[in-house]
Amino acid sequence: MATQILMPALSPTMTEGKLSRWLKHVGDDVRAGDVIAEIETDKATMEVEAVDEGKLAQILVDEGTEGVAVNTPIAVLSMNGESVEMPPATAARKSAPASPKAEAPAPAATAIAAPVAMGPEKDWGPTAPITVREALRDAMAAEMRADKDVFLIGEEVAQYQGAYKISQGLLDEFGPKRVIDTPITEHGFTGMAVGAALNGLRPIVEFMTFNFAMQAMDQIINSAAKTLYMSGGQMGCPIVFRGPNGAAARVAAQHSQCYASWYAHVPGLKVVSPWSSADAKGLLRSAIRDPNPVIVLENEMLYGQTFDCPTDPDFIVPIGRAKVERAGSHVTIVAFGIMVGVALKAAETLAGEGIEAEVINLRSLRPFDSETVAASVRKTNRLVTVEEGWPFAGIGAEVTMQVIENAFDWLDAPPVRVHGLDVPLPYANNLEKLALPQPEWIIDAVKKLI
Amino acid sequence: MAQAAETRKRGKTSAKTGDSNADRAQLLTAYRTMLLIRRFEEKAGQLYGMGLIGGFCHLYIGQEAVVTGMQMAIGDGDEVITSYRDHGHMLACGMDPRGVMAELTGRAGGYSHGKGGSMHMFSKEKNFFGGHGIVGAQVSLGNGLAFSNWYRGNDRVCLTYFGEGASNQGQVYESFNIAALMKLPTVFIIENNKYGMGTSVERASASHDLSKNGVPWGITGAQVDGMDVLAVKAAAEVAVAQCRAGKGPYLLEAKTYRYRGHSMSDPARYRTREEVQMMRTQHDCIENARHRLEALGVEEKEFKAIDDEIKATIQDAADFAQASPEPDPAELWTDVLVEG
Numbered sequence: 001m002a003t004q005i006l007m008p009a010l011s012p013t014m015t016e017g018k019l020s021r022w023l024k025h026v027g028d029d030v031r032a033g034d035v036i037a038e039i040e041t042d043k044a045t046m047e048v049e050a051v052d053e054g055k056l057a058q059i060l061v062d063e064g065t066e067g068v069a070v071n072t073p074i075a076v077l078s079m080n081g082e083s084v085e086m087p088p089a090t091a092a093r094k095s096a097p098a099s100p101k102a103e104a105p106a107p108a109a110t111a112i113a114a115p116v117a118m119g120p121e122k123d124w125g126p127t128a129p130i131t132v133r134e135a136l137r138d139a140m141a142a143e144m145r146a147d148k149d150v151f152l153i154g155e156e157v158a159q160y161q162g163a164y165k166i167s168q169g170l171l172d173e174f175g176p177k178r179v180i181d182t183p184i185t186e187h188g189f190t191g192m193a194v195g196a197a198l199n200g201l202r203p204i205v206e207f208m209t210f211n212f213a214m215q216a217m218d219q220i221i222n223s224a225a226k227t228l229y230m231s232g233g234q235m236g237c238p239i240v241f242r243g244p245n246g247a248a249a250r251v252a253a254q255h256s257q258c259y260a261s262w263y264a265h266v267p268g269l270k271v272v273s274p275w276s277s278a279d280a281k282g283l284l285r286s287a288i289r290d291p292n293p294v295i296v297l298e299n300e301m302l303y304g305q306t307f308d309c310p311t312d313p314d315f316i317v318p319i320g321r322a323k324v325e326r327a328g329s330h331v332t333i334v335a336f337g338i339m340v341g342v343a344l345k346a347a348e349t350l351a352g353e354g355i356e357a358e359v360i361n362l363r364s365l366r367p368f369d370s371e372t373v374a375a376s377v378r379k380t381n382r383l384v385t386v387e388e389g390w391p392f393a394g395i396g397a398e399v400t401m402q403v404i405e406n407a408f409d410w411l412d413a414p415p416v417r418v419h420g421l422d423v424p425l426p427y428a429n430n431l432e433k434l435a436l437p438q439p440e441w442i443i444d445a446v447k448k449l450i
Numbered sequence: 451m452a453q454a455a456e457t458r459k460r461g462k463t464s465a466k467t468g469d470s471n472a473d474r475a476q477l478l479t480a481y482r483t484m485l486l487i488r489r490f491e492e493k494a495g496q497l498y499g500m501g502l503i504g505g506f507c508h509l510y511i512g513q514e515a516v517v518t519g520m521q522m523a524i525g526d527g528d529e530v531i532t533s534y535r536d537h538g539h540m541l542a543c544g545m546d547p548r549g550v551m552a553e554l555t556g557r558a559g560g561y562s563h564g565k566g567g568s569m570h571m572f573s574k575e576k577n578f579f580g581g582h583g584i585v586g587a588q589v590s591l592g593n594g595l596a597f598s599n600w601y602r603g604n605d606r607v608c609l610t611y612f613g614e615g616a617s618n619q620g621q622v623y624e625s626f627n628i629a630a631l632m633k634l635p636t637v638f639i640i641e642n643n644k645y646g647m648g649t650s651v652e653r654a655s656a657s658h659d660l661s662k663n664g665v666p667w668g669i670t671g672a673q674v675d676g677m678d679v680l681a682v683k684a685a686a687e688v689a690v691a692q693c694r695a696g697k698g699p700y701l702l703e704a705k706t707y708r709y710r711g712h713s714m715s716d717p718a719r720y721r722t723r724e725e726v727q728m729m730r731t732q733h734d735c736i737e738n739a740r741h742r743l744e745a746l747g748v749e750e751k752e753f754k755a756i757d758d759e760i761k762a763t764i765q766d767a768a769d770f771a772q773a774s775p776e777p778d779p780a781e782l783w784t785d786v787l788v789e790g
Contacts (some may be wrong), residue, residue, distance in 0.1 A: 011715030012506065033709070033730065035723075042715040049710075051496045070501050151601070151652035163704025177601065182629065188624025190588050195594015198579055199529065201601060222584050223591060230570035232562035235579070267786050291788035358695065 003052055003330040004073040007061070010039060010046040017041045018066045019074060028056045030077060035061075036072070054079040058316055073144045074130030097125075120433060121323065124310035127278075135277035136166050136242075139284035141202060142313070144174055150288055151178040153193055154206030154243075164244065178327035190216030190241075194223045195430060197239040204288060207243035210259045210297065224293040225268030242296035245273070246338065246388045247436055249301065253424035260336065261300040263295045264365040265397070270319055272366040273297040277307035279363055282317025290319060297365075299338040322369035324376065325422040328356035331446050332376040334399050335386040336362040340436060344385050346442035365395060373399065382449045383415035386442055416445040419426045474601065474746045480522065480679045481555040481739045482756055484514035487538040488736060489764045490547055491710075494554055495677035498714050502772060503554045506583075507568045516641050517542040518646035519682025520609055520702075523690045527604075529595040531588045532611035533671055534569035535641075535708075539611065543578045545571075547763055551771035559774030586612060587621030589638070593625045596634040596699075607635045607693040614703075615636035615646020618659055626699070633698035633755035637689045638664070640703045641676065647712040648720040661703035661734065669701050676704030677733045680742075 035047040036056070066076065107308040117387055126155040130138070132444040144150045151174075157164045158181040171179040182189040186207070193203040199288040207213045213220065224237045247256040252316070263271045270292055280298070287294035296319055309315070325340060326347050340361045347357040358376050362369065377383050383403050385396035396417035401437040403415060421435040463490075491509045498507050510517075513535075520531075521542040540550050545561065553571050554558025561571045569583040577593060584590040588651035592610025599606040604607055616622060617640050629636045632655045640660050644651055659672035670692065674685035682704060707729045709716045740753065 006500060009501045009714075010499070012504060014715075016614040039654040041715070043715055044719075046715070048499075050789040051492055051499075077613070152747045160744045179550055183624075183627060185628065187621040188593070188628050191590020191621060191625070192597050192628060193586060195531075195579070195591035195596075196598045197594070198591065199595050199598040201598050206694045218584055218587060222589055223582070225574070228634075228788065229787075231574075231580070232560070232565055232570035234562075235572050236788045238788075257709065270787070279473060 002057060002076050002078045003054070005036070005048075005050070005075040005077055007068045007070050007072040007074050008048055009070045010038070010041045010048075010201065011043050014041045015068060015069050015203040016069045017057075019061050019063055019068050022059060022063045023272075024056050026056055026059055026193055028055055030056055035105060035329075049064060050077070052077055052079065054356070067141050092198055106191070121321070123131060124312045124315050124427065126309050126347075127308035129306045130277050130309050131304055132274070132277050132298070133164070133305050133401075134282045134307055135281035136167055136284055137170065138184045138305075139281045140167070140288070141170060141173065142286055143288040144170070144178060147364055148178075149200065150202045150204065150381075152206060153180040153182060153189060155179060155182055155208050162206070165301070171248040173354050186212050186215035187219065191219040193239060194219050194237060197224070198227060198235050199238045202238045202288065205238045206244060207241065208335065209248075209255060209300070210243050210245040211255050211257055213241065213243070220263075220269075220293070220295075221266055227267050228292070230333065234336060236291050238291045239293045240284070240296060241293070242284065243288070244297060244303070244398065245297035246299055247301075247432070249426055250429060250432055252427040256403060256425040258297075258387065260297055260365055260387065260389055261394045264395065266303075266366075268293065269296040269366060271297065272319055272362065272363060273365055274339040275302065275361055276335055277305075277309040279323075279361070281309055283319065285316045285362060286319045288348060294319070302338055302341075305341075317363065318369040320364045320369060322370065322372040323361045323363055325356060325361045326357065326359040328358035328380065330356050330380055331384060331449060332358045332360060332373070333386060333442060333446070334360045334362060334373055334378045335383045336365060336395065337388070339386045339388055342437060342439055343442055346439040346446070347351050349439060349443055350446055355446060357446060362399075366379065366396070368402060369403045370406055374403060377403050377407040379408045381410050381412040383411065384418060384435055384442060384445045384449065385415065386418045387421050388436060390422050391417055392422065413449045416448060418442050418445050469683050470746055474743070474748065476522070476768050477680065477743055477746070478748065478756075480515075480518050480683070481736065481743060482760070483518045483542055483738050484520075484679065484739065485516045485756065486760050486763065487541050487758050487769045490541060490551070490767070491537060493768050494551070494712070495710070496588070497551075497555065497768060497771070501756030503568070504556065505567055506534065506716045507714045508533055508535040508553065508712065509710045509714075510708070512734075513641060513643055513676065513706045514538055514643035514730065515679040515682055515738075516639070516676045516704045516706050517611070519679045519688045520611075520637075520639060521734070522609060522683045524609060527577065527606050527609040527741045528690075529577045529579055529592075529599075529606065531582070531592045531595060531608065531614060533579070533585065533588055533613060534614070536569065536571065536581045540571060540573070540578055543573065543576045545576050545578060548770040551767040553776070555771040556776065557774035558781070559770060560626065562779040563676060565781065565785070580676060585762050586616040589616065589619070589625045592636055593634055593639075596629065596636040599635050600632065604626075605635075605694050605696075606638060607690050609637050609639060611641055613646060613650045614642040614644070614660055615641055615649070617655060617663060618646075618655055626664050626667045626669055626701075630664070630669050631697040633696060634750035635696070636699040636760075637686070637693055637694035638669075639699045639701060639704055640701070642703055643706050643708040644722065645708070645712065648716070648718075648737050650720065656742050657705075657776070661701055662672055664701040669699050670790060671701035671703065673703045677729075677735045679735055679739055686767045729734070
């Protein structure tokens with residue numbers, strides 16, 4: 001029996017190489033693991049090891065030959081000591097299968113589009129005023145009561161009752177096994193929580209602010225978001241990452257950043273950003289029940305604000321649905337998180353001047369409710385996007401593109417983006433105000449369009 | 451699940467001294483597993499050379515005794531997680547060589563349907579949690595697996611493997627701290643194969659005894675000869691018992707050696723051929739086990755039978771990995787999110 005030794009691929013990019021030297025010669029005994037030749041690849045000179053044992057019967061490619069294609073037979077090895085007379089071409093192996101380039105194109109992406117045909121939003125009946133802070137706490141408490149696999153982990157969430165008092169009372173109700181203080185160690189505890197989720201638990205990870213989640217970015221993106229895909233669907237990661245996002249008040253550049261477009265960029269994640277108490281409660285409950293990793297971008301400035309929230313114990317807001325907060329016919333203003341309030345303020349002023357703005361609260365950034373936004377633009381024919389974050393590659397850019405793709409023919413004017421200035425957020429009181437979107441900016445943008 | 455938990459085998463204790471039949475059976479099992487891994491990896495290297503496997507491919511050849519010995523000390527339900535040099539771990543966990551090899555060739559029959567590749571494979575059924583491509587990331591994740599055991603109040607243990615190169619990552623120390631603080635049942639195993647890619651451990655770590663890296667957190671550590679499968683098994687039993695008893699994490703440093711390059715494209719110019727040859731000829735874990743088995747009276751025909759059986763298994767895996775079709779293009783869009 002004889003076997004051919006083929007020109008090996010020795011790097012992910014190698015297609016051919018130079019056979020620079022033979023270290024074994026015809027007639028030599030070869031053991032598995034022996035270096036038989038040296039090959040120059042596009043990267044380095046590499047040694048070729050024998051895989052099988054036998055006697056080197058023939059050398060088919062002389063040393064010094066350049067441009068030897070991968071999988072070309074370079075030698076013949078006789079096994080079990082028999083002699084070999086084998087023409088080089090007879091046993092040429094089938095080369096690697098062609099890449100699927102030529103195949104039919106795959107179906108178009110649906111991952112970022114929200115489910116369609118959702119019907120009108122459910123009327124949840126009576127409401128009562130609560131703060132966003134209470135809404136978030138109530139959402140966690142309700143889900144923790146319902147499912148013992150849900151637990152809260154983060155810095156100061158237990159004994160301190162939350163750095164921003166979101167987790168007030170939870171330690172008392174659920175005990176230290178389900179409300180867990182961690183050391184200041186974002187990378188370590190985030191990875192741990194992701195591991196627990198891969199093993200079937202349902203962690204809620206509180207980041208004191210999302211600025212600190214950058215320390216844990218690898219675990220959020222590479223481990224939480226991608227494992228389901230990389231495991232062929234075997235291993236999901238039901239986890240919530242939540243905490244305040246964006247500017248607070250005069251805490252300067254390292255503590256004031258909107259991460260919406262960072263996370264919304266990533267397949268495998270869902271991203272929501274509540275504005276009102278109802279958003280906060282309903283979206284967080286959905287996030288905790290979701291079998292996927294969900295980023296909940298809250299805002300410190302909203303925690304103390306009071307909004308009416310449905311009192312129905314089953315109240316929930318589905319992920320993937322935007323909400324028309326104010327109906328209007330002249331222009332569509334799309335905002336999320338704290339900017340919804342700023343947009344509503346602008347709309348009020350505009351109404352005094354006879355301009356009726358429709359204000360859309362996105363609530364979910366991924367999946368994105370393209371249909372609600374496009375339907376509004378088909379009615380108003382004008383679009384203004386508002387975000388606290390930076391403009392370049394931001395959410396406003398994406399919203400605009402979604403409208404271009406879905407309602408281009410209805411646009412009467414180029415869309416306008418209102419956004420935080422393209423600078424790290426400054427500390428000085430006056431400079432900070434100058435850098436963040438104000439109602440006047442939105443009013444000016446709308447007037448440019450009309 | 452609860453019934454499975456009750457019936458699962460637990461921390462098989464080592465054979466009684468002097469019970470040569472038990473020694474023999476145990477060592478034969480270890481020999482078979484190590485040989486399976488080696489032949490699998492050789493075949494993977496061969497298929498890579500033929501262009502049937504792409505991308506990065508990190509072979510475990512030389513280090514087989516580590517995972518084989520560790521695995522002999524755990525029971526059903528215990529979790530395993532490791533880095534990207536993961537083929538050996540999967541085989542030792544009992545995953546099907548066909549599914550592993552077909553993942554390497556990027557085919558539909560692979561464990562991840564061709565979407566993970568060499569570095570990203572998982573088996574929920576076998577409690578194998580990957581297969582992670584980012585150096586050190588699996589250490590925090592392993593803490594999470596151990597955490598879930600702590601949370602559920604069971605007595606399962608997580609084996610968290612990483613290399614001596616990864617041991618310099620910050621999150622490894624964050625994980626030591628958390629595991630010690632919470633008394634998590636994690637066995638940290640540093641597979642010290644002396645080179646993190648091309649940088650020797652002496653050039654990368656100011657710590658010269660990596661088993662002591664957990665000392666500031668009070669983590670018990672030990673070094674073990676990672677080329678001796680029975681030594682690894684004995685050390686693993688001590689480590690696993692401590693974790694199972696709720697005494698917190700344990701750090702094992704297995705001194706081992708990889709014969710091949712870091713990955714397939716590594717020319718390995720950072721070490722001498724003599725060094726590699728010395729390890730291969732004098733410290734090889736499989737040869738070592740074979741000599742012991744010979745002394746215990748195992749005959750050539752038994753070795754031959756094992757060899758033949760493994761050769762057939764590997765050939766079958768390689769055939770399957772080439773015959774299995776490439777994934778359907780529709781597979782692109784599946785498993786991005788869990789629906790519903």
